Amino acid sequence: MDRGFEIVSKYAKDDLTIPYRTTKSAAGYDFESAIDMTIPSIWKINFLKVLWAIRHQKTIDDSKIDAAKKILKPFLIPTGIKAYMKPNEVLIIANRSSNPLKRGLVIPNGIGVIDADYYNNEGNEGEIFVQILNFGITDIKVAKGERIGQGIFMPYLLADQDQSTHKQTRSGGFGSSGR
Structure with missing residues (x-):
């Protein structure tokens, strides 16, 4: 088994569907x-x-900043899917081309990177989530079974100095390899 989904x-x-072309x-x-979920619009009153x-250089109390941060944050849409692949491969999660134009939905970091060692990790079994931000005017309802992103398997190359760098073993789920 070289690569695939579970x-x-x-x-x-x-009754989920394995990713398909x-x-x-x-x-x-x-x-x-x-799942069914609603992705709130970033244009909520506290955010505005x-x-x-900020624009008028006024003092903002922490509670208003915290409320705005809760609105202006990506939402994680669960897929219920994990991916296995060879150690020298990566699964890139990209937005559907119609999402920004038709629905105002974007992946805020541009792409998602799913490493081979994310599969069956201790933190969440390797479940893939699609990070989404709704910059549209209204909230967007996403239905269970609705296409939300696409994954592309790709090989990657290592730098000459790669053997000399310290590497850790993944021990958690989403975002576990960073600080």
Whole structure:
């Protein structure tokens, strides 16, 4: 087995679809949402009040900043899927091309990077989430089974100095390899 997808145990009985290519020449495997959820618009009232205060160099209390941060943050859409691949490969999670134009949904860091050692990790079994930010005017409802992103398997290269750098073993789930 070189590369592929499995359903995480949490969703074993939820009738999820393994990612698939929609057309014969598609590079990306379509990922679907594992649940129904609403992605709030970033243009909520507290966010706008904080922007106005910053623009007009007004003092902003911490509670308003915290409320704005809760609105202006990416949401994680669970897929219920994990991916296995060779050690020298990566799964890149990209947005669907129609999401920004039709729905105002973007992946805030541009892409997601799923490393080979994310598969079956202790933190969350390697479940893949799609990070989404809604910059549209209204909240967006995402239905279970709706396509939310696409994954592309790719090989990667190592630098000549790679053997001399310290490496740790992954021990957690989402975002566990960073600080």
